[in-house]
Amino acid sequence: MKLRRGETKVGYLTGDGGTVERGVVLGMVQGKTLAEGKEIVSGYEKVTETVWIDKRGEPQAISHDPSVVSISIKPGNAEERQRELLDELKAGLEAISKDDASLDDIRRALAAQIAYSEFMELVND
Amino acid sequence: MDKTKEIATKQGLNRLLLFTETGEGACNMACQYCFLGKAGSNQKMTVEILHKAIDFLNLYAVGQPSLHFFGTEPLKNWDLIVAAREYTNMMISLTTNGVALTKERIDWMDNNNVKVYILSLDGGEEHNANRILRNNTPSWEVVSKNAQLLLQSPKQRSWVTARGTWSGHDYDLVGRFGELEGLGFPSVQVVPDVTGSFERDKVKDAYLELGEYYAWGATPSKFVNDMVQRVMDEENAKQEGNKCGTGRGIWAVSPDGSLSLCQLYEESTVGKIGDIWNGITSEMPFAAISERVNTYHTDINPYPKPECEGCTAYKHCQGVGWCAGINRQVNGDELVAPDGYCEHLIGMVEACRIWADKQRGRLPKPRAGILGHLYGRG
Structure with a gap:
């Protein structure tokens, strides 16, 4: 799944990998001398933080370097999930192909088809 | 884009497999092992439906379209083969049991570029045991005579393959090849009917006898030659993957114009996917059957049967055992190959390993120096 570039903002990386927002750092240096301000800021690394979102707009990844131009991810246990969904779809198809198929069988088969299509759309997006 | 066009493009549709007659009495033979039930009311394809099927293919085919008259026995409806050629210039071929072949029909096919690709016959006594006419009489005499008529045509001889079906109660492969080659077929495929039972040791012995018969060299069977070649360099041979391909490239058309994934779902x-008037109306079989069988022997589904994991022939296993539809008919699941398939494959691979060793022994000895490295086996 290829992610889309979301919101971009300036932030400050802490030594332990966390991020502090620009406004917080500005508050920390406010009223301090230049030397004190430099001393405070030296404990952080200024970065441009980009949030990467999926097609539903949900954040899936964050990058801290403008040289990152694209990010693709694969959903965890994708193969296992695809196999499960295909098995469900096959069971649904067999059920609705019988002469005595019920409305419930049709409903379940259609739900399985939608679930498989959505999953593959996500994987191949 | 038109949904049918989208699916036809994705599946690489280029050929329609025509069932010109189905149901009770659709075939002039009653072979014991036929995968078609041929039950229910008899239906014949009309010329209008044939024309519509050709129009459909012209509209949706990717690349060069072609028609293959397949079932149940195409020569029984000869008028439709003639009507197809009168209507289109596309390539036309057929699979036949040979009962209704005549000199006049062979001449007409030669003059109208209609190719008999497959002539189904088993050879000798084994043929008569399984391939019987509808009146319960043996068919070898008439079919072998007609096969020889067909082979008198240089054109037909250049592309026809004799396709024998091998059921597990007979292990005389040499006899079968001998009978079919004796008729003059340059290409012979003896395909195991894996719906029945096979014993791997007997299969192995049968292929070893065949190897000896052909002096451990090439046979008229691509199927056998390919396996020997794979085993010659087994370490570098790639996993066979899935060779079934149901729904890919070729769709089957029934006499009523309905479309199926392939002949096994007719x-x-x-496996019904739509019809020649409305196109694809049910996409579900493409995912639930075609895509699912393509997961066989992949990370998604490496071992469809528990015993696959330690199988000595795993690397050479052809996906769903050639045919998803047969698997479903036997086991109710496309992904589970019948035991007969596994027993045959293991026996064949074990024999081909010995065959390959013998073939290596026939090659020139390694030579010394740089030329030895280039042309020898060192």
Whole structure:
């Protein structure tokens, strides 16, 4: 799944990998001398933080370097999930192909088809 | 884009497999092992439906379209083969049991570029045991005579393959090849009917006898030659993967104009995908059957049967055992190959390993120096 570039903002990386927002750092240096301000800021690394979102707009990844131009991810246990969904779809198809198929069988088969299509759309997006 | 066009493009549709007649009495033979039930009311394809099927293919085919008259016995409806050629210039071929072949029909096919690709016959006594006419009489005499008529045509001889079906109660492969080659077929495929039982040791012995018969060299069977070649360099041979391909490239058309994933689903509603008037109306079989069988022997589904994991022939296993539809008919699941398939494959691979060793022994000895490295086996 290829992610889309979301919101971009300036932030400050802490030594332990966390991020502090620009406004917080500005508050920390406010009223301090230049030397004190430099001393405070030296404990952080200024970065441009980009949030990467999926097609539903949900954040899936964050990058801290403008040289990152694209990010693709694969959903965890994708193969296992695809196999499960295909098995469900096959069971649904067999059920609705019988002469005595019920409305419930049709409903379940259609739900399985939608679930498989959505999953593959996500994987191949 | 038109949904049917989208699916036809994705599946690489280029050929229609025509069932010109189905149901009770659709075939002039009653072979014991036929995968078609041929039950229910008899239906014949009309010329209008044939024309519509050709129009459909012209509209949706990717690349060069072609028609293959397949079932149940195409020569029984000869008028439709003639009507197809009068209507289109596309390539036309057929599979036949040979009963209704005549000199006049062979001449007409030669003059109208209609190719007999497959002539189904088993050879000798084994043929008569399984391939019987509808009146319960043996068919070898008439079919072998007609096969020789066909082979008198240089054109037909250049592309026809004799396709024998091998059921597990007979292990005389040499006899079968001998009978079919004796008729003059340059290409012979003896395909195991894996719906029945096979014993791997007997299969192995049968292929070893065949190897000896052909002096451990090439046979008229691509199927056998390919396996020997794979085993010659077994370490570097790639996993066979899935060779079934149901729904890919070729769709089957029934006499009523309905479309199925392939010939194995013609008699079953589960693989119906639409019709030649409305195109694809049910996409579900493409995912539930075609895509699912493509997961066989992949990370998604490496071992469809528990015993696959330690199988000595795993690397050479052809996906769903050639045919998803056969698997479903036997085991109710496309992904589970019948035991007969596994027993045959293991026996064949074990024999081909010995065959390959013998073939290596026939090659020139390694030579010394740089030329030895280039042309020798060192």
